[in-house]
Amino acid sequence: MLCSTVLSSAQQFSVDVLNYTVLSADDLTVSVSGHAENLPDELVIPSTVTYEGTEYTVTELGRTSLMNTSITGIVLPSTLTKLGYGCLRNSKITSITLPSSVSTIDSYAMSLCILTSIIIEDGDQPISIYPYSLPFDDYYLYLGRNPLYYNSDGELADPYWDETPFSMSSGLKDLEIGPEVTEFPAESFLNSPYLESVVIQPGKLKSISSRLFSQNKKFKEVVLPETLTEIESSAFNGCIALTGITIPNSVTTLGASAFNGCTSLKYASLPSDIETIPTQLFYKCNLSSIVIPGDVSSIGYNAFVGCPLAEIRCQPIVPPSVDVYTFNDYSNPYDYSGTLYVREGCEEAYRTAKVWKNFADIQTTDIFTSVDGIRADDGPVRVYNLNGACVMEGEASTIGSLSAGIYIVERSTGETSKIIIR
Secondary structure, eight states, rough: OOOOOEEESEEEEEEETTEEEEEEETTEEEEEEEOOOOOOSEEESEEEEEEEEEEEEEEEOOTTTTTOOOOEEEOOOTTOEEEEETTTTTTTEEEEEEETTOOOOOOSTTTTTTOSEEEOOOSSSOEEEEETTTSOOOEEEOOOEEEEBOOOTTSSSOOSSSTTTTTTSSSSEEEEEEEEEEOOOOTTTTOTTOEEEEESSSSSSSSSSSSTTTTTOOOEEOOOTTOOOEOTTTTTOTTTTOEEEEOTTTOOOTTTTTTOOOOOOEEHHHHTTTEEEOOOTTTTTTOEEEEEEETTOEEOOOOOOOOSSEEEOOOOOSEEEEEEESSSSSTTTTTOEEEEETTTTOHHHHHHHTTGGGGEEEEEEESSSBSSSSOGGGOEEEOOTSSSEEEEEGGGGGGEEEEESEEEEEETTTEEEEEEEE
């Protein structure tokens, strides 16, 4: 049974356990402005409320309206457009789903909450996010719409001067980007101190913008979709915990220094249609092997400087143009101790090509799918993806049926190898 009470102003009233303030008498919209003393653990915000025979639509959680409450769960209506300043601050909710109607998350809206999961539902309208509106402790975020960032003055944030909601002060740990997201403001996740993993669903996002995930010290895992076409400069620069990257074959453009300084990066798979490996792409990474795709015609300076490359598998028939400092810096420019594998019939071209001729050990091979080499007669194997999940169990001869990516192969003898499937 609904119970309604008039508060001190004709523009305010209460229904059941919530207080409301009329936002527009013409549009018949209200915000939640307060609450009764005793709230249920699971609070359901209605889409409409009726007072004195008039039905109002609930469009906002008003300023500090549910702050410091003991509610552990909340259900928001599809009519809601705004989470107001501090509206849920320091409440006990552990998860929240923002419907596609929500267009604004105001400052401190969810700060000091113990949220572990935030879902911003898919939609084609952007969502505006204000400073310190998100939790400080570890949480998972599903982001289904383009974000816009505003500073404390209510102006669009300048990424070079203003912190984004996800940098420095946010507890974002795991991020999933939905298929409707098309772009991010520059440096959106720069210096996000707790960010560890990112999954990007196949969809409308075509480019990882410059410095988008740069300088995240705990960032160790990313899943990129086959719908991606570009990774811009310094996109993952300085992600020192990242250990492996599979760049989808859909990517045709890589920016300079995209993985510069990823000092734990041990394996990387380059896209098959890439034509240029840019400057400092894997500068000071920990790669021990790399496959150069067949369409590559040039490799920039410092692209692999600092990598302990023991093996390079170069697919191009014509040796790509390289700089004298592509593989080694000025302090040790003549160290070409790794083994260079080239296609049958191409050995002479590499032995006489600038820089390539400095490799003392140049060998020919027709195996370009494997980092360590898996033979068809190796017998039964188990194949694991980089997340540790077994994706295939059977004869080694069937490995070629796997989709493109990097895998770990375990032989029946217990010996393991890394392979790249293209």
